[in-house]
Amino acid sequence: xxxxxxxxxxxxxxxxxxxxxxxNVTRAGQREVASWxxxxxxxxxLAIESEFGVAIDAADQIRLTSYPAxxxxxxxxxxxxxxx
Amino acid sequence: MNxxxxxxxxxxxxxxxxxxxxxxxxxxxxxxxxYLRAAAAKRGRAAEVRFLPFNTLAQALRxxxxxxxxxxxxxxxxxxxxxxxxxxxxxxxxDERQLRSQGMETAGLLTRRPAARLLxxxxxxxxLCREPAGGAALARWIESLAIGLGARLLPAEAFTxxxxxxxxxxxxxxxxxxxxxxxxxxxxxRPGEPKKVLITDLDNVVWNGLLVDDGLDGIAFEPTGxxxxxxxxxxxxxxxxxxxxxxxxxxxxxxxxxxxxxxxxRMVLREEDFVAIIGSYHAKSAQIRELARQLNLGLDxxxxxxxxxxxxxxxxxxxxxxxxxxxxxxxxxxxxxLDSLATLFAHHDITAEDRERTEMYRRRLAGMxxxxxxGADLTRFLEDLKMTLTIHDxxxxxxxxxxxxxxxxxxxxxxGRRVTEAEVGAMxxxxxxxxxxxxxxxxxDQGEIxxxxxxxDGTMQSFVMSCRVFQRRVEYAFLAWLAAQPSPPTALQWAxxxxxxxxxxxxxxxxxxxDGNGLVRLDAAAVAARHxxxxxxxxxxxxxxxx
Numbered sequence: 001x002x003x004x005x006x007x008x009x010x011x012x013x014x015x016x017x018x019x020x021x022x023x024n025v026t027r028a029g030q031r032e033v034a035s036w037x038x039x040x041x042x043x044x045x046l047a048i049e050s051e052f053g054v055a056i057d058a059a060d061q062i063r064l065t066s067y068p069a070x071x072x073x074x075x076x077x078x079x080x081x082x083x084x
Numbered sequence: 085m086n087x088x089x090x091x092x093x094x095x096x097x098x099x100x101x102x103x104x105x106x107x108x109x110x111x112x113x114x115x116x117x118x119y120l121r122a123a124a125a126k127r128g129r130a131a132e133v134r135f136l137p138f139n140t141l142a143q144a145l146r147x148x149x150x151x152x153x154x155x156x157x158x159x160x161x162x163x164x165x166x167x168x169x170x171x172x173x174x175x176x177x178x179d180e181r182q183l184r185s186q187g188m189e190t191a192g193l194l195t196r197r198p199a200a201r202l203l204x205x206x207x208x209x210x211x212l213c214r215e216p217a218g219g220a221a222l223a224r225w226i227e228s229l230a231i232g233l234g235a236r237l238l239p240a241e242a243f244t245x246x247x248x249x250x251x252x253x254x255x256x257x258x259x260x261x262x263x264x265x266x267x268x269x270x271x272x273x274r275p276g277e278p279k280k281v282l283i284t285d286l287d288n289v290v291w292n293g294l295l296v297d298d299g300l301d302g303i304a305f306e307p308t309g310x311x312x313x314x315x316x317x318x319x320x321x322x323x324x325x326x327x328x329x330x331x332x333x334x335x336x337x338x339x340x341x342x343x344x345x346x347x348x349x350r351m352v353l354r355e356e357d358f359v360a361i362i363g364s365y366h367a368k369s370a371q372i373r374e375l376a377r378q379l380n381l382g383l384d385x386x387x388x389x390x391x392x393x394x395x396x397x398x399x400x401x402x403x404x405x406x407x408x409x410x411x412x413x414x415x416x417x418x419x420x421x422l423d424s425l426a427t428l429f430a431h432h433d434i435t436a437e438d439r440e441r442t443e444m445y446r447r448r449l450a451g452m453x454x455x456x457x458x459g460a461d462l463t464r465f466l467e468d469l470k471m472t473l474t475i476h477d478x479x480x481x482x483x484x485x486x487x488x489x490x491x492x493x494x495x496x497x498x499x500g501r502r503v504t505e506a507e508v509g510a511m512x513x514x515x516x517x518x519x520x521x522x523x524x525x526x527x528x529d530q531g532e533i534x535x536x537x538x539x540x541d542g543t544m545q546s547f548v549m550s551c552r553v554f555q556r557r558v559e560y561a562f563l564a565w566l567a568a569q570p571s572p573p574t575a576l577q578w579a580x581x582x583x584x585x586x587x588x589x590x591x592x593x594x595x596x597x598x599d600g601n602g603l604v605r606l607d608a609a610a611v612a613a614r615h616x617x618x619x620x621x622x623x624x625x626x627x628x629x630x631x
Contacts, residue, residue: 008088015091042115042251047087049247049257058249 001075008051009074013067016044029066041065048074085261090122097122103129105271108136108144109158110169112252119264126265127272138252142166145193155200156267159235160243160254161209164190164226168209170245171252178212183222191229191420198427201270203263204230206468207243207254217529224528227393231410232421234428236270237400238263240468269404273384279407279428280385281359282324283372286335286342287551288391289411290314290353294551296341296494296583305351313418317411318352320422325357328441329429330379332360334371336554337495338583339363359445365586368395369402378449387428394555397465466556466621469525473561473622478518478535483508486520486535493548495586496559499579499601501546508537515540521562523553534562542574543603551586557618559590564615565624572608 001009013025017035030036036044045061048054048070054077056064064070085093103124107113113135124131134153136144141163149155162169164187167178194202206227213219231237242263244256255263287294292310293303304311305318325331331353335342342363346355355361359379362371368390376383383405390396391411400408407428412421478486483505491502512518521534533553537546549559566572578591579601588598594611595604 011088015088038251039112039114042112042247042253043087043118045250046115046247046253046255046257046260049244050086050260051088051257053258055244055246055256055258057246061246061250 001071001078005052005074005078006071009048009067009071012044012047012051016040016047025067027067031065052077085119085122085265087118087257087261090119090261093122093125094118097125097130100125100128100130102132103127103268103271104132104134105154105156106134106136107156107158107267108141109254110139110141110160110163111248111254112138113158115251115253116255116260116264116267119261120267123261123265123268127268129268129272131268142190145190145197149197149200151199154271155197156270157194157200157202158238158263158267159202159204159230160207161223161226164229165209165212165222168212170210170248174210175212180213180218180222183212184225187226187229188416188420191233194233195420195423201267201273202230202233202235203238203266203270204235205238205243205254205263206230206240208240220524220526221528223526224393225413228410228413228417231393231396231408232412232417232424234407234409234424236266236404237397237408238266239464241464266404273405278430279329279387280381281330281332281376281379281387282321282425282429283332283334283375283386283388284321285368285390285392285395285411286333286337289389290318290333291345291351295345296337296551297492300344300348303345305345313412313415315352316418316422320425322352322357324425324429325442326439327429328439330442330445331358332362332375333358334362334364334368334375336365336368336551336586337363338585341583356446357442359442360449365589367398367402369399372399372403372406375449379445387425389425392552394462394465394469398462398555401462401465462555463621469556471523471525471556471558471622473558473565473624474522474524475562475565475624475626476520476522476532477626478520479512479516483518483520485532486518486537489520489532489535489550490537490546490548493550494581494583495551496549496554496590497581497584497587498544498547498591499577500581500584501577501579503537503546511537511539511545516545519562519566521558523556523558534558536562536566538573542571544573544576544606547576547587554586557621560594560615560618561622561624563594564612564619565626567606567608567612567615572612573606574608575603575605578602578604 010025014023017033017040045056049056064073117133120133121131165183167175209223211219242259243254247256248254284290291303291305291314295303305314307315321331343355343361345351360375364371376386383403387407388399389409389411396408396410399406412418487505487508517538519536520532522532523530530553533550535548539545592598595606
């Protein structure tokens with residue numbers, strides 16, 4: 001993942017989960033972040049779709065519950081050429 | 085508007101006048117909030133949004149509306165036909181009559197909320213009907229119902245199944261910002277003010293039939309048989325005109341041709357009932373924009389009625405302020421449609437000035453020249469139609485329909501030449517080729533709509549297409565396909581007629597400037613390359629040719 005893409009992903013996390021501007025989100029997981037409820041998760045998934053131009057399957061949306069998992073998922077989509 | 089942009093807009097927003105509304109949809113609305121607030125902030129308004137609880141739209145429609153609340157309903161096919169909801173799986177059996185009855189019930193409930201803003205998302209539906217054509221017809225019927233209620237049409241690709249399955253939000257991330265902007269736009273439009281201009285299509289709307297192909301004696305508008313629906317429509321327009329509504333007509337035709345029925349004294353409506361009758365082959369959105377400019381009225385004062393979903397989409401996409409209504413395809417839909425029109429043009433006090441308004445504006449519009457501006461880019465809409473072009477080699481076997489098309493088509497016609505079956509047979513025996521093409525899309529089957537006859541020397545002798553499918557790029561796609569075949573045509577036998585201006589425009593575009601009648605050379609390789617993107621709009625099948 002490029003630096004720009006990584007920075008964008010982190011900005012999405014902070015905004016969607018209402019975290020402070022400089023919060024380190026690179027290890028964030030749904031269990032540890034109190035604001036990461038089901039609505040915030042839906043917003044996070046839509047935000048990622050909107051910013052990265054991907055459509056995420058329901059089964060993937062359910063398992064993408066941490067920053068590393070989402071980062072890996074996007075990297076895999078990039079490798080498959082699915083991210084424009 | 086993407087997510088981070090929406091956040092930036094909100095971070096920079098310093099507050100403004102409140103914009104309160106309730107958003108109802110079958111699913112979760114809350115993920116919209118940030119986008120709705122940002123869309124309102126861009127207009128200097130502070131959105132205060134209330135969402136209906138998850139999956140309570142059907143119940144909410146059965147409650148009386150609160151006049152103090154601006155309601156917006158983002159409708160999906162399953163709001164009309166609950167069995168079509170993906171979250172319920174595929175129904176084991178369905179009764180199509182029952183489905184339509186449910187749809188009519190929902191439409192009836194929505195009609196009772198004339199102040200509500202409606203948006204319709206024609207999301208794909210699971211295969212409900214045994215025959216695919218039945219499913220496509222049902223989808224088209226629901227879409228017509230929604231448009232008939234005055235709903236703004238959203239692009240079908242705004243729906244994503246992944247998001248709908250996982251969170252209940254039917255809109256995917258790629259579209260949620262744009263849909264939020266459409267919702268806010270619907271909220272801020274001036275409510276309740278009667279519309280002032282009714283702009284109507286003519287063929288299969290004011291009368292039944294295609295004037296340029298069927299002739300004045302072949303169209304129907306009288307209170308009998310197939311003319312009944314159009315007679316009733318005309319009679320409502322006559323009443324509205326008497327109450328001060330301005331009537332205008334736009335048609336893909338020549339002005340003199342379309343004015344003839346109004347001059348015949350056989351119809352309810354006469355030429356002087358209209359402030360303008362515009363015949364033009366350019367985009368209808370361009371004619372409506374010019375008309376509103378000349379009348380010095382806002383586009384939000386206009387209502388446009390057409391039977392063709394492509395024309396409605398073009399106007400709706402290009403001029404979102406114009407209320408677009410689909411002319412009913414069935415008699416059962418007529419009462420609801422006329423009711424919507426009468427509501428939009430409700431005038432409580434009618435003055436002498438109202439009655440004389442048409443004459444006043446007719447004088448102002450005398451000499452108005454149709455606009456030649458381009459219309460909306462319909463590529464996305466056309467892609468979404470999932471069009472299939474089936475090309476048949478009619479050189480052997482049944483060529484009845486192809487010959488019939490050649491002999492009855494006037495507008496999109498290479499040279500107006502009529503042929504006999506014997507002439508066609510002789511040309512084919514000598515090595516000529518005859519092609520027919522049928523079009524189908526997710527809204528239904530259009531049947532065989534194109535015919536092309538190529539002589540043994542490679543000269544195209546006839547090329548015709550039904551005007552029902554104008555604007556779908558069928559003619560470009562077919563020519564691109566033909567140009568890519570072995571032994572493509574090398575020239576076209578062109579002749580101008582009094583009615584084939586649409587073909588002349590097409591030919592100048594594909595073959596370059598024309599220099600009178602006669603042979604026009606065709607650079608097949610260039611045509612195939614230039615119009616490959618048009619061909620890509622279609623799934624092409626050519627069963628007989630591939631054998």
